[in-house]
Structures are given as C-alpha cells and as structure tokens.
Amino acid sequence: MNQEKSIKLKVVEANSLDPFKSRVRIDKETMNLLNLKLNDCVAVKGNNLAIGRVYEMREEDSGKSEIRIDSIMRENCGSKLNDLVDVFRVDPVPAKAVKLIAAGRNYPSLNTELLDFFKRLLYQTPLFKGNVIAVNLPGEFKIGGTANPLYRSVETEPDSTAVYISNETELAIL
Structure with a gap:
C-alpha cells in the first residue's frame, strides 16, 4: 500500500443512498490531490483500515475537507463521526x-x-x-x-x- 500521498479528512455521515455499498464520497479537489477518478479505491485509516470506491460529493459539500462514509465503513476503519482519518489510494x-x-x-x-x-x-x-x-x-x-x-x-x-x-x-x- 502506498501511503506516501495521503490526506486527512473529517468523517461525516454518508448520503442516504450510500449505506451498505462501500462508497466513499470526497470532493473533486481531494480526488485531484490523490490522483483519483470515480470508482477508484481508497483506504480509510482510523484505528484500522477500511476500503471503498470513490464517488464524488455534492457540490455544496465541496471544500470542507470531509469524507462521507457509512456506519460499516466507520466500524471497519475504527472511527466515528467528526474523527480525522487518513485517506490514500489503493489498488486492490x-x-x-x-x-x-x-x-x-x-x-x-x-x-x-x-x-x-x-x-x-x-x-x-x-x-x-x-x-x-x-x-x-x-x-x-x-x-x-x-x-x-x-x-x-x-x-x-x-x-x-x-x-x-x-x-x-x-x-x-x-
């Protein structure tokens, strides 16, 4: 896993359509910083590691240094709402x-x-x-x-x- 290019983001609740789908929503700026496109995979690291596919945040959520993940992803990465997590590209x-x-x-x-x-x-x-x-x-x-x-x-x-x-x-x- 290549963690040399990672970014810290604040955990917020997933969109209502995302639970149970291993989706990670981040803004375009973060996607560009991590050299990601839609459907690429990222690791989300709190106390543990979780993995999800990248989807774009709604425009009104952009620029807030946030990541939208559901409760399963939060459990997998060992975080809770408002925690800071490290996010980096992975190629499974x-x-x-x-x-x-x-x-x-x-x-x-x-x-x-x-x-x-x-x-x-x-x-x-x-x-x-x-x-x-x-x-x-x-x-x-x-x-x-x-x-x-x-x-x-x-x-x-x-x-x-x-x-x-x-x-x-x-x-x-x-």
Whole structure:
C-alpha cells in the first residue's frame, strides 16, 4: 500500500443512498490531490483500515475537507463521526480466496447455489482482511430478515493487502 500521498479528512455521515455499498464520497479537489477518478479505491485509516470506491460529493459539500462514509465503513476503519482519518489510494488485487463469517447475526448456512449467487453479488467488492461487508440482495430477497446481510472477512489470500472478489476468487462462508 502506498501511503506516501495521503490526506486527512473529517468523517461525516454518508448520503442516504450510500449505506451498505462501500462508497466513499470526497470532493473533486481531494480526488485531484490523490490522483483519483470515480470508482477508484481508497483506504480509510482510523484505528484500522477500511476500503471503498470513490464517488464524488455534492457540490455544496465541496471544500470542507470531509469524507462521507457509512456506519460499516466507520466500524471497519475504527472511527466515528467528526474523527480525522487518513485517506490514500489503493489498488486492490484479485483475491485468490476469501472466507467470510456472519457479522452480528446467525444467518442460515448457504448451499453451493446460494454461495455462487453471493459471489456474483459481491463481484469486484474491495476489502481488507477483517472488514465487514454487506451483501446487497435484490428485490424482495432477504436472509435472516434483512436485504443487506453483513459478513466479516476472516481470511483473504493474499492477506496483507487490499483485495477484491473476482470470478476466480474461491469464496467460503463459514
């Protein structure tokens, strides 16, 4: 990870459309400083590391040195609202393997067909080992009463870098 070009930003609440989507909203100036474009990945470092895809802030939010992230991203990076976090570009690599466990709830076990379905839904999801991610289920589909079941990555291969889930990733839910 290349942290030599990072910037400190104040954590503020995510936009109403962003929860459960690993989105990081920053302004154009910050994007330019970090040499980022839409959909690039950034690491957000508080007490831990989180990763998200870059989206642009609304124009009225620009120039405030803020980052808009949801509660899952705040949990992953170990921060809370109004904290200062370091933000820097990361280029995740395709994961060879990712192991997930249910985070906070006892979701039913998944058969092979459902696991393949989850893998398609998580395609290109960036993560670090230890991060919580949401599976955004379509339509009326729910697991454990929610359309956004949460899972924690307990193992990634490689394990010391940012990864994303690809078609070749071996996905397991324990």
